[in-house]
Amino acid sequence: MKVQALHSPKRVKADYEGVYSWVRYHAGFSPRFVTSMISYLGLDHHSKILDPFLGTGTTCLEAKRAGISSSGIELNGFAYFIARARLGWGFGNEELEEYLSDISSNVNGRRYQIVTPDFGQWFADGDPAPSEILSLGAGLKDIANRDLRDFLVAALALSVRAAPRVKAGSNPAWSQTGQPRRGPRPDFRRLFLQNARRMLKDQLTVRTAKPARATVRRADTHTADYGEGISAIISSPPYLSRLDYVMAHRIENDLLAALGYQSDPDLLRTKLVGGVVKNGRSAPKLKAEWGETCLRVLQSVKSHPSKGSLTYYYPLMANYFLDMFECMERFKEALATDGALVLVAQSSYYKDIEVPLPKILRTMAKRAGFAEARTIFRVDVTNVIGNMDPEQKAYVPQKTLHEDVILALPQRL
Ligand SMILES: C[S@@+](CC[C@H](N)C(=O)[O-])C[C@H]1O[C@@H](n2cnc3c(N)ncnc32)[C@H](O)[C@@H]1O
Numbered sequence: 246m247k248v249q250a251l252h253s254p255k256r257v258k259a260d261y262e263g264v265y266s267w268v269r270y271h272a273g274f275s276p277r278f279v280t281s282m283i284s285y286l287g288l289d290h291h292s293k294i295l296d297p298f299l300g301t302g303t304t305c306l307e308a309k310r311a312g313i314s315s316s317g318i319e320l321n322g323f324a325y326f327i328a329r330a331r332l333g334w335g336f337g338n339e340e341l342e343e344y345l346s347d348i349s350s351n352v353n354g355r356r357y358q359i360v361t362p363d364f365g366q367w368f369a370d371g372d373p374a375p376s377e378i379l380s381l382g383a384g385l386k387d388i389a390n391r392d393l394r395d396f397l398v399a400a401l402a403l404s405v406r407a408a409p410r411v412k413a414g415s416n417p418a419w420s421q422t423g424q425p426r427r428g429p430r431p432d433f434r435r436l437f438l439q440n441a442r443r444m445l446k447d448q449l450t451v452r453t454a455k456p457a458r459a460t461v462r463r464a465d466t467h468t469a470d471y472g473e474g475i476s477a478i479i480s481s482p483p484y485l486s487r488l489d490y491v492m493a494h495r496i497e498n499d500l501l502a503a504l505g506y507q508s509d510p511d512l513l514r515t516k517l518v519g520g521v522v523k524n525g526r527s528a529p530k531l532k533a534e535w536g537e538t539c540l541r542v543l544q545s546v547k548s549h550p551s552k553g554s555l556t557y558y559y560p561l562m563a564n565y566f567l568d569m570f571e572c573m574e575r576f577k578e579a580l581a582t583d584g585a586l587v588l589v590a591q592s593s594y595y596k597d598i599e600v601p602l603p604k605i606l607r608t609m610a611k612r613a614g615f616a617e618a619r620t621i622f623r624v625d626v627t628n629v630i631g632n633m634d635p636e637q638k639a640y641v642p643q644k645t646l647h648e649d650v651i652l653a654l655p656q657r658l
Pocket residue numbers: 270271272273274275297298299300301302303304318319320321324464465466467480481482483484490516517518519
């Protein structure tokens with residue numbers, strides 16, 4: 246297959262259908278990109294694919310459908326459950342309906358009264374909805390079939406967006422609380438049932454006759470065991486665009502935390518690569534192996550006159566590059582000698598400083614021991630959140646970023 250036949254990683258309207266319509270997870274890539282990459286790399290049922298920043302599971306789903314075994318690693322609870330719901334095919338309509346028809350007794354059997362302040366904040370005072378939702382969630386814990394249980398946890402998480410205090414802000418990647426919305430109270434139990442039925446319908450349409458195994462692990466990709474002899478890593482790491490994956494889906498993560506399915510979201514925010522929360526890590530010692538461009542960008546950020554550049558942004562960015570370099574070394578270790586690393590990465594701006602992330606990652610790959618690393622596909626991106634923010638616009642009025650598909654090979658072809 247030729248590079249020209251690769252599909253763009255950028256999603257278009259047609260990519261948000263069926264199982265991919267459940268949520269618009271920020272910075273996800275298109276399923277057609279993954280399938281075209283599988284063909285481009287000549288992968289088959291003997292291959293093993295890894296996505297160490299799995300997000301909502303696109304890589305593993307397309308691998309599974311193509312009959313190629315895969316594994317994915319993801320730390321954000323909300324994304325993890327969406328991925329599990331797309332990938333867990335071990336139940337059908339009958340099991341789902343059996344559970345749903347029984348739902349009243351399931352719920353009444355385990356009334357759940359403890360509404361954590363974090364989850365409760367999304368509802369008006371005295372609203373019984375949060376307790377009802379948590380009761381539904383508590384009932385799910387008894388389901389022995391893990392695929393069905395995780396699927397229903399995802400369906401419940403997708404229902405809570407209707408909570409009356411969820412406010413759409415100017416930044417689509419940040420959810421916050423506002424005044425309770427007027428209008429009739431949402432019926433969360435109905436929403437949950439509707440979601441579950443619609444989602445299974447969607448999931449049944451992507452099931453294939455000979456699927457391969459796809460495992461999703463909730464783990465920190467820094468320390469997780471990748472295994473070895475991996476044929477291809479296909480992934481998109483966080484972009485250093487200050488996108489906060491936990492806050493983008495804060496209410497869903499607050500629900501998961503209240504049910505004990507994930508740690509405190511504020512703690513989670515400190516653990517994600519490229520996160521925006523000051524996490525107590527001071528700036529690490531810079532290393533020449535990160536490459537000149539990376540060091541130049543870091544120096545410019547460090548000496549930028551704007552508030553917080555030295556004390557806040559510089560340590561965050563330096564830690565991001567430290568993390569990415571360490572990941573790159575681990576990717577090299579995990580890949581078979583004839584394997585391939587494919588990373589989708591986008592450039593960004595810090596104030597007026599361009600951060601050419603794809604170029605930095607290409608250099609890092611070479612310094613981490615890959616024989617070659619090049620961009621094989623590029624898309625210009627003008628629909629950037631920074632183009633809407635007046636403060637950011639003051640630095641660079643109309644930014645054009647680029648998203649690259651980087652291919653790095655452990656040995657020369
Ligand atoms: C660009 S997104 C991946 C999107 C994915 N390709 C998709 O189509 O949904 C990057 C992901 O990396 C995850 N992530 C960040 N730091 C991580 C870490 N230390 N361990 C595991 N996952 C992490 C984020 O939660 C986010 O879901």
